[in-house]
């Protein structure tokens with residue numbers, strides 16, 4: 177009886193295995209024919225392929241060479257090299273970006289750089305094909321040759337108050353704090 181029971185259980189297990197196999201056999205295929213499907217692939221919006229610095233049609237970028245991304249990068253992947261340049265508007269020397277180095281070989285894609293950049297000057301693209309023959313080729317220069325800082329749009333001046341008009345009332349935030357309310 178025990179032998180017959182083992183045969184029945186074994187046969188049942190075989191049927192279960194065949195059922196799973198048949199399910200997978202009939203399921204739609206998800207294997208991608210890469211690289212034949214290059215150009216037709218759909219990427220997730222937040223996919224992090226490679227760090228890039230967008231430039232506009234005038235070859236201008238938004239990087240002010242503040243170095244915040246370099247300070248926040250946990251493993252020295254970014255190196256911001258700046259230089260002093262005469263500002264034609266102010267007539268004073270100001271710091272501008274010279275070279276922005278990004279070492280793809282050490283980047284861990286944590287995105288601390290893009291999240292902390294105050295100018296939103298760097299972002300991610302979808303390129304994931306990074307194979308090169310020499311490690312040095314993984315060090316990228318993100319700013320294009322001859323590029324410069326994009327000028328900020330002029331801020332419109334506030335309209336002048338007409339003569340004789342009452343001065344704007346002080347708000348609770350702008351009013352001076354009474355001495356008696358000062359906490360020690």
Ligand code: SF4
Pocket residue numbers: 238239240241242243244245246256292293294295296297298
């Ligand atoms: S990319 Fe952003 S954070 Fe980095 S140096 Fe340029 S402006 Fe500063």
Ligand code: SF4
Pocket residue numbers: 227248249250251252253254282283284285286287288289290
């Ligand atoms: S993603 Fe992380 S490791 Fe890569 S450059 Fe940005 S801060 Fe550095």
